[in-house]
Amino acid sequence: MTRVAVAGAAGYIGGELLRLLLGHPEVEVVGAVSSRFPGKRVDGVHPNLRSVTDLTFCSADEVGECDAVFLALPHRVAMTQIDHWTQRSKLVFDLTGDFRLDDTEVFRRYYGEEHRAAHLLGDFVPGIPELHRDRLRTADLISVPGCMAMAGVLALYPLVVRDLIDLEQGAQFDARTGSSGSGATAGPANLHAERSGSMRVFAPTGHRHEAEISRHLGLSAAMTATGVEAVRGIQTICHATLRPGVDKQTVRRAFREQYSEEPFVRVVAHQRGTFRYPDPKILLGSNYCDVGYAVDEDSGRLTTIAALDNLVKGGAGNALQCLNIRMGRPENLGLTFPGLHPL
Amino acid sequence: MTRVAVAGAAGYIGGELLRLLLGHPEVEVVGAVSSRFPGKRVDGVHPNLRSVTDLTFCSADEVGECDAVFLALPHRVAMTQIDHWTQRSKLVFDLTGDFRLDDTEVFRRYYGEEHRAAHLLGDFVPGIPELHRDRLRTADLISVPGCMAMAGVLALYPLVVRDLIDLEQGAQFDARTGSSGSGATAGPANLHAERSGSMRVFAPTGHRHEAEISRHLGLSAAMTATGVEAVRGIQTICHATLRPGVDKQTVRRAFREQYSEEPFVRVVAHQRGTFRYPDPKILLGSNYCDVGYAVDEDSGRLTTIAALDNLVKGGAGNALQCLNIRMGRPENLGLTFPGLHPL
Amino acid sequence: MTRVAVAGAAGYIGGELLRLLLGHPEVEVVGAVSSRFPGKRVDGVHPNLRSVTDLTFCSADEVGECDAVFLALPHRVAMTQIDHWTQRSKLVFDLTGDFRLDDTEVFRRYYGEEHRAAHLLGDFVPGIPELHRDRLRTADLISVPGCMAMAGVLALYPLVVRDLIDLEQGAQFDARTGSSGSGATAGPANLHAERSGSMRVFAPTGHRHEAEISRHLGLSAAMTATGVEAVRGIQTICHATLRPGVDKQTVRRAFREQYSEEPFVRVVAHQRGTFRYPDPKILLGSNYCDVGYAVDEDSGRLTTIAALDNLVKGGAGNALQCLNIRMGRPENLGLTFPGLHPL
Amino acid sequence: MTRVAVAGAAGYIGGELLRLLLGHPEVEVVGAVSSRFPGKRVDGVHPNLRSVTDLTFCSADEVGECDAVFLALPHRVAMTQIDHWTQRSKLVFDLTGDFRLDDTEVFRRYYGEEHRAAHLLGDFVPGIPELHRDRLRTADLISVPGCMAMAGVLALYPLVVRDLIDLEQGAQFDARTGSSGSGATAGPANLHAERSGSMRVFAPTGHRHEAEISRHLGLSAAMTATGVEAVRGIQTICHATLRPGVDKQTVRRAFREQYSEEPFVRVVAHQRGTFRYPDPKILLGSNYCDVGYAVDEDSGRLTTIAALDNLVKGGAGNALQCLNIRMGRPENLGLTFPGLHPL
Known part of the structure; x- marks a missing residue:
């Protein structure tokens, strides 16, 4: 049994951690930290957990020693609290942006401030099982990537690692996201009447997840991020240029080979069918990342x-997958929900 | 291990049966029958089952003997195929409307035709664990109720069984439903552009589920059914009149007592909070039915x-709960998904 | 040319008033009052008015004498500011709840406080052209009804005025509404992630619009109000009992007769068709109220x-219709937008 | 008065043509052609036109001589019927894809068949007022562009015409669209339950509108088209590379200069605000195309x-704007609806 605490447990990521951790057969939740709602019942904030748990939120100081802690805090807060948490838990999973970049200069450019725990940046292993599984088996500090970065990296990694795309030309990413990414404390721009049905370009350039993609793929990523009508769900389209001579078969093989053994990556690129390309609609609640591709052989353009x-x-879910890896358990333990259709 | 077949497996109810049955630890799916897609992969129709199953659809004739069969067929088809299925399986769960009423005259009025297997009507036990748990432990023919009927019955049953409402006045039900209730073969009126954002009164009076409610509650139910913007989810509002002297405390006690031991009924009637009354938004994918109430003591009106x-x-899910009961297993086996928030 | 001001111009009703008044050929907008955004461009708050107007918001004190003022203020504010506005304008259209009830006791019960301008209650004419057109031709103080009340009243008035329903039994109203009714300053419960896809019973009993319906129809109305997935749009279902002997034809005739000359009420009760009953989906942006009916002759129940x-x-739009009536202009001037389909 | 007919009047574009033409003060609709619904009332198919018109659909043969005809037909049908329509009307506005390309080879590649009226391709003037206003003043055959092409062309034209972008690198377009683009006769993949909430990449490469963009901009366009949750509305993101030395100010000036006099193009690129970039949410029902931009000066990337x-x-609406130009009327006649907010 792994005894875990969640900091930032009243937020949307925090609630999802609780849902998954409470349903995990070998995890015990010993602390759900919320600075906003200490003493309040967890299911008063996360109504889907009614009858699942009687837990109440506690303060950070009330959490004693535990085996793992998950930081689902606002950006900037994690790096100020990191000492507090490493003292209580050998194993820390950070789900904020604070330890996702390994270059303080890039951090400054994308986050607009100095890093406050720069000495730890090198110690964090990126929580991307598909790229860093072996390191994750022994890592104590794990930085779970941003949602759009995760999608963007997995969408292009099989080609980058096989040197199939023209790195000179960089890659353009179009990310679409639901409103839950703005969190449970979002402002008036995220009122239902304002956000519903919108296609809101909130970051035409310079989104922070762009820096993560560039880091992990070793190329110049340019990302546009748009909020579309959805609560959950991310879709990332990537435009790149294939190296001369790379054809559709090669691309196909790269994806198949790369992900054939991955428990949570499926290659979806069919000739026909309503869901022939990756669509978050059928993935909600599940830990899958579906990836697909299309090639225009005339122009050498790849999508x-x-x-x-x-x-x-x-x-x-990705954080929990990392925990499973770290504890030597089956990766899909507590993560087998397949998604719903229709939804 | 219970060996089960699903007839009508390519529909939305059929797909949900497959999702739940494939995830159930003591069930083996031995047949997924579809007259439209024999030979086609199941996950070609239900994309959320990709990587979950390699099953293909088969024809009704290809199904051999099994322990239980679930009929998720179009209305009218179940009663014509019932002999076929009882010959293959001792245990039959019918999810159509064909065996939900026990009165052929009422059937004729609501379905507009003669019943073709009237001799079996008396043999079917209603698949409502909350009303008929004991009978379900030994039943071989089980008729799972309509979705709006299920909600309507559970919303009023605690008061009816305690004789707290004025039966003379009947009860008015307002049911709202998502588009999945129209099924995977719905027509042009259910195109996204036509159905999206609508509040479509498709049955101002005389909906078939009304007859089920009347049957189970022993009163005159009048139901209006409206399609609202949602894919999944039902909400039923019931208006009734309390007997003189019945106050809010009595109503509260009735609900608490009735459902305190029920694994899948939660009483939700809080003083405050965004989700203080039952809302399908937090229930999608789960087997819960949330019920709540409000009393206007001045007028004696109950909602x-x-x-x-x-x-x-x-x-x-309800059908699977019935199977668990019938097989003497924990009722929530394979049904523990709690729902998502936000979604 | 009628010179008008709008108080509360930064809200959703205020913005809609501006859209309609700016597009009206015989109206000049001389003041758009906002206490939140004085000096800010109107199209910074109402982006649909970009290139339509260069107006900026002003404070209440900056508004000089004008011909008509529209109060789109928060509830309770109108009754404290009423003297301010009657000094500036002979003609006042109040769109808040403050002057909708004529009984201070009922006001206290539904609004939970004392009325602060009770002496004026009797002077306000209800802004319901379909009931009070003649009085509106000369009224100086006009109280525009609540949105759900407007729908509820028009849905039942033809039968009440002809004495076709059993008043003893009262009437039950089930109102569904979009999120814009909560206004531009709604709180976290109305965040997109919380409100999207919900069916939220926010007033199972005792909604304020219930009191208006009871007043105008002279019966005991019981209303349940639910937020459903929509930004704009109201639908109200009414359940009542017909007097003995009243059949469907009589009901049909009552509706046809009552509304045949009304420019903005359409009777929609067809035998078939996707939109055979009133649906707000096709009415957004228009000034129509569609009304329909269904009769269960066996039980005498009316929907x-x-x-x-x-x-x-x-x-x-209704307020503008009242202004047109008051100024002796064609009622539909500036109100001819027919709605969109599909939307 | 211009006497016009609409062919394909029962479709979504046809219905929108009818709404606008019936509301236009100098147009008379003399024929609404539908091969599916001859004799049926127009408002039976387009319910938003109830009380607006008593028109019934007719067959193509019933249309006599008229001043202008609008072809809102399925692709491929326009080119087979073109002779029929040019015999009845000097002025033909084609809203299909049949006459949008001027190169039969490109047509074959994108449409997968031979053109059947290739001799007319050169006679059609593109219905893009912002590029071809002068030619449209005298054109008799006008080909209205595809919706995503229109957006894509207007988004990049100011930079292309000033030679500010690197044509060698081409341009990548990411188009998102609502479900109405699939038309009123869409198939089961567009059922509400299947389409709702989806992010469906239906054309990762090779969408037909891509060919139009390439034609009008004189560069190699690569477009990805995705259906997102919306009924109406298009948003197109364009990625391109600026020529060395082109900075943000130059881009800003290009847009301002290009569109300052355009009645229906607004430049929307603000520092802050919920709607600081173009969003179809506030444009529905209106004839505006909003365009915006962002520049990453470090990398020279343009969005x-x-x-x-x-x-x-x-x-x-664009077709009607072209008609207004052709008839020498104010361009915005009948097109002044500004859009709704919130919606």
Whole structure:
């Protein structure tokens, strides 16, 4: 039994962590920390957990020693609290942006401030099982990637690692996201009447997840992020240029080979069918990231597509997958929910 | 291990049955029958089952003997095929409307035709664990109720069984439903552009589920059914008149007592909170039916509210709960998914 | 040219008033009052008015004498500011709840406080052209009804005025509404992630619009109000009992006769068709209220249905219709937008 | 008075044409042609036109001579019927894809068949007022562009015409669209339950509108088209590379200069605000195309954004604007509806 605490447990990622951790057969939740709602019942904030738990939120100081802690805090808060948490738990999973970049200069450019725990940046292993599984088996500090970064990286990694795309030309990412990514404390711009049905370009350039993609793929990523009508769900389209001579078969083989053994990555690129490319609609609540591709052989242009649930494979579920790896358990333990259709 | 077949497996209820049955630890799916897609992969129709199953659809004739069969067929088809299925399986769960009424005259009025297997009507036990748990332990023919009927019955039953409402005045039900209730073969009126954002009164009077409610509650139910913007989810509001002297405390006690031991009915009637009354939004994918109430003591008017996922507690999940009861297993086996928030 | 001011111009009703008044050929907007955004451009808050107007918001004190003022203020504010506005304008259209009831005791019960301008209650004429057209031709103080009240009243009035329903039994109203009814300053419960896809019973009993319906129809109304997935749009279902002997034809005739000359009420009760009953989906942006009915002759139960856009016929458009009547102009001047389909 | 007919009047574009033409003060609709519904009332198919018109659909043969005809037919049908219509009307507005390309080879590649009226391709003037206003003043055959093409062209044209972008690198377009683009006769993949909430990449490469963009901009366009949750509305994101030395100010000036006099193109690129970039949410029903831009000066990458209502500026409204130009009327006659907010 792994005894875990969640900091930032009243947020959307925090709630999803609780849902998954409470349902995990070998995990015990010993602390759900919320600075906003200490003493309040957890199911008063996360109504889907009614009858699942009688837990109440506690303060950070009330959490004693535990085996693992998950930081689902606002950006900037994690790096100020990191000492507090490493003192209580050998194993820390950070789900904020604070430890996702390994270069303080890039951090400053994308986050607009100095890093406050720069000495730890090198110690965090990226929580991307598909790229860093071996390191995750022994890592104590794990930084779970941003939701759009996760999708973007998985969408292009099989080609980058095989040197199939023209890195000179960089890659353009179009990310679409639901409103839950703005969190439970979002402001008036996220009122239902304002957000419903919108296609809101909230970051035409310079989104923070762009820096993560560039880091992990070793190329210059340019990302546009748009909020579309959805609560959960991320879809990332990637435009890149294939190296001369790379054809559709090669691309196909790269994806198949790369992900054939992955428990949570499915290659979806069919000739026909309503869901022939990755669509988050069928992934909500699940830990899958579906990836697909299309090639225009005349022009050498490549389009890849990735979809996931931003709160699961783009956050809480991915963190739990990392915990499973770290503890030597089956990766899909507590993560077998397949998604719903129709929904 | 219970060996089961699903007839009508390509529909929405059929797909949900497959999702739940494939995830059930003591069930083996031996047949997924579809007259439309024989030979086709199941996950080609139900994309959420990709990587979950390699099953293909088969024809009704290809199904051999099995322990239980679930009929998720179009209305009218079940009563014509019932002999076929009882010959293959001792245990039959019918999820159509064909065996939900026990009075052929009422059947004729609501379905507009003669019943073709009237001799069996008396043999079917209603698949409502909350009313008929003991009978379900030994029943071989089980008729799972309509989704709106299930919600309507559970919303008023605690008061009816305690004789707290004025039966003379009947009860008025307002049911709202998502589009999945129209099924996977719905027509052009259910195109996204036509159905999206609508509040479509498709049955101002005389909906078939009304007859079920009247039957189970022993009163005159008048139901209006409206399609609202949702894919899954049912909410039923019930208006009734309390007997003189019945106050809010009595109503509260009735609900608490009735459902305190029920694994899948929660009483939700809080003083405050965004989700203080039953809302299907937090129930999707789960087998819960949430019920709540409000009393206007001045006028003696009662309002009760029930919410559920029409494909789960309003169909496939409820059927599986009945199977668990019938097989003497824990009722929640394979049904522990708690729902998602936000979604 | 009528010179008008709008108080509360930064809200959703205020914005809709501006859209309609700016597009009206015989109206000049001389003041758009906002206490939150004085000096800010109107189209910074109402982006649909970009390139339509260069107006900026002003404070209440900056408004000089004008011909008519529209109060789209928060509830309770109108009655404290009423003297301010009657000094500036002979003609006042109040769109808040403050002057909708004529009984201070009923006001206290539904609004939970004392009325602060009770002496004026009798001077306000209800802004319901369909009931009070003649009085509106000369009224100086006009109280525009609540959106759900407007729908509820129009849905039942033809039968009440002809004494066709059993008043003893009262009438039950089930109102469904979009999120814009909560206004531009709604709280976290109305965040997109919380409100999207919900069926939220926010007033199972005792909604304020219930009191208006009871007043105008002279019966005991019991209303349940539910937020459903929509930004704009109201639908109200009404359940009542017909007097003995009243058949469907009589009901049909009552509706036809009552509304045949009304420019903005359409009777929609067809035998078939996707939109055979009133649905707000096709009314958004228009000033129509569609009404329909269904009769269960066996039981004598009546169901009526009304739909409208809460910001137009349920607010700003209806107010403008009243202004047109008051100024002796064609009622539909500036109100001819027919609605969109599909939307 | 211009006497006009609409062929394909029962479709979504046809319905929008009827709404706009019936509301136009100098147009008379003399024929609404539908091969599916001859003799049926127009408002039976387009319920938003109830009380607006008593028109019934007719067959193509019943249309006599008229001043202008609008072809809102399925692709491929227009080119087979073109002779029929040019015999009845000097002025033909084609809203299909049949006459949008001027190169039969490109047509074959994108449409997969031979053109059947290739001799006319050169006679059609593109219905893009912002590029071809002068030619449209005298054109008799006008081909209204595809909705995503319209957005894509307007989003990049100011930069292309000033030679500010690197044509060698081409441009990548990411188009998102609502479900109405699939038309009133869409198949089961567009059922509400299947389409709702989806992010469906239906054309990762090779969408037909891509060919139009390439034609009008004179560069190699690569477009990905995705259906997102919306009924109406198009948003197109464009990624391109600026020529060395082109900075943000130059881009800003290009847009301002290009569109300052355009009645239906607004430049939307603000520092802050919920709607600081183009969003179709506030454009529905209006004839505006909003365009915006963002520049990453470090990398020289340019992102432009365009939004419009696919049935209005992306179809019927744009066609009517072309008619106004052709007839020498004010361009915005009958097109002044500003859009709704919130919606």
